[in-house]
Amino acid sequence: MFYQFYELNHAIMAPWRAAADAMRLAYSNPLNPLSQTYLGRTAAAGLEVFERSTRRYGKPEFGLYxxxxxxxxxxxxxxxxxxxxxxxxxxxxxxxxxxxxxxxxxxxxxxxxxxxxxxxxxxxxxxxxxxxxxxxxxxxxxxxxxxxxxxxxxxxxxxxxxxxxxxxxxxxxxxxxxxxxxxxxxxxxxxxxxxxxxxxxxxxxxxxxxxxxxxxxxxxxxxDKPIEWFRDNVVMPVPFPQPGFMRPVYPGFLQLSGFMSMNLDRHINAQKEFFDHLVKHDGDAAEKHREFYDEYLAVMDLxxxxxxxxxxxxxxxxxxxxxxxxxxxxxxxxxxxxxxxxxxxxxxxxxxxxxxxxxxxxxxxxxxxxxxxxxxxxxxxxxxxxxxxxxxxxxxxxxxxxxxxxxxxxxxxxxxxxxxxxx
Incomplete structure (x- = not known):
């Protein structure tokens, strides 16, 4: 049921994520006087961090032309x-x-x-x-x-x-x-x-x-763990309505949590720095953060x-x-x-x-x-x-x-x- 709960949580967050993205666009719009203030930039930065932290990242493209x-x-x-x-x-x-x-x-x-x-x-x-x-x-x-x-x-x-x-x-x-x-x-x-x-x-x-x-x-x-531990704790069936419904998998979101826990302090600091770059309008540094985490947070089931x-x-x-x-x-x-x-x-x-x-x-x-x-x-x-x-x-x-x-x-x-x- 854990995989199903994860999917349900993602679905529940969808309208909040959409609202946050809309508000971010409003606060960062050049026609909005608040966009030129510290308050406006802070609000827009916080909303973008929230939206990016709760979204599901799809498979990226190679983009090699x-x-x-x-x-x-x-x-x-x-x-x-x-x-x-x-x-x-x-x-x-x-x-x-x-x-x-x-x-x-x-x-x-x-x-x-x-x-x-x-x-x-x-x-x-x-x-x-x-x-x-x-x-x-x-x-x-x-x-x-x-x-x-x-x-x-x-x-x-x-x-x-x-x-x-x-x-x-x-x-x-x-x-x-x-x-x-x-x-x-x-x-x-x-x-x-x-x-x-x-x-x-x-x-x-x-x-x-x-x-x-x-x-x-x-x-x-x-x-340290027997193979039975992995079978009982990290293997889950794919939830409906995915094409692989009921296929037993090691979910990507569990793998990602393992990756991030190994260097959790580094990832938390990266989010803080990303917020600061957005507030300061440091576009190049913010874009590098987006590029890295768009790739890093895109995971697949095994x-x-x-x-x-x-x-x-x-x-x-x-x-x-x-x-x-x-x-x-x-x-x-x-x-x-x-x-x-x-x-x-x-x-x-x-x-x-x-x-x-x-x-x-x-x-x-x-x-x-x-x-x-x-x-x-x-x-x-x-x-x-x-x-x-x-x-x-x-x-x-x-x-x-x-x-x-x-x-x-x-x-x-x-x-x-x-x-x-x-x-």
Missing amino acids: ETIIDGEPISIDEKIVWRQPFCNLIHFERVLEKPARSDPRVLIVAPMSGHYATLLRGTVEALLPTSDIYITDWIDARMVPLTEGTFDLDDYIEYVIEILHFLGPDTHVVAVCQPAVPVLAAAAIMEGRGDALSPASMTLMGGPIDTRINPTAVNQLAK TAEFYLQTVDVVFMQHALPKGEMMHRGERVDTHAIRKVALLTVEGENDDISGAGQTEAAQTICSNIPDHMRMHYVQPDVGHYGVFNGSRFRREIAPRITAFQREHGHKAAAVKVIKGGKTA
Whole structure:
């Protein structure tokens, strides 16, 4: 009933929110003499903070319409090229006059951990000038009808394999945070099968490969509670009238409360500063606040089976680093990876995936030749800075592109038949 109560509360607040927004517009209207006074600005600021604090934030857009290549603006055509009930594959097609560029084809696997794939907008934007970018756009579970079936960690791995087959040979995969485990598992399975369409390289960024190393508060929660606690306390059915009515999910609003509680003082101070910026008419600072929280507060539901299996396999059993992970009866053997180059990236101050957790992939993938592996720690950044921000653009993104160019194959030389086997 908790999810239903949340929806009811949101519905009850709707007229108050609409009234607050109307009053904000009235107080900030230049034709209103009060808009030029401290009282008017204070009232308008308070009303906007109230409206933004009680609204539901929908899925943002990527909004990437062009990039710069060799000093020239190049248009971007965003299109869905592959569809499944729980995921769309988006291609950011660069409209090039000379389409014969040899830029690497890159699959970015976005995290399915509460936020939408648009959280990686900065990642995509930084790599677009030098790469042909595709990204997984996961679907909000509350929008998927029960008739579409279930979706768990095994399905996630299968989706990654299917997408790599769809994209073809010489594809480089980048996994940000949570998907580091399923991407590594997919690569191991494909290599174990002798699949010619296994990725040319994989870049794992801030991922929980082995959470026994420098455990964070997130890791500790999974360690302290039995799986039954998560099933009984955070899994709820989607309420009517959503398309996914009665689907068991881990609701986005619960995930958001967990995110915010980790740095509650910081978020409260951010709201106070936003109020002050509005009162002082500091438009640039206020707009930066809006942009960040429009993204941060937009969350999606996860299917219960995916969430519970991930907590159990990744955070409780540590099955992948122990060599005990199974995928539909098939053991995930990371020692089978020999031809996929491996780049791991960590942030020095990451409080989500502790130092060394991602680097553990270098240890368990012991048969990758030394010249095909690299580990990089970015100084002075936390979890978000591993895949976004100025240091990512300046320090990390060029390393990713250079690594992919160094370890790419000549796709034209690889002939492939149906099923992913070499001809």
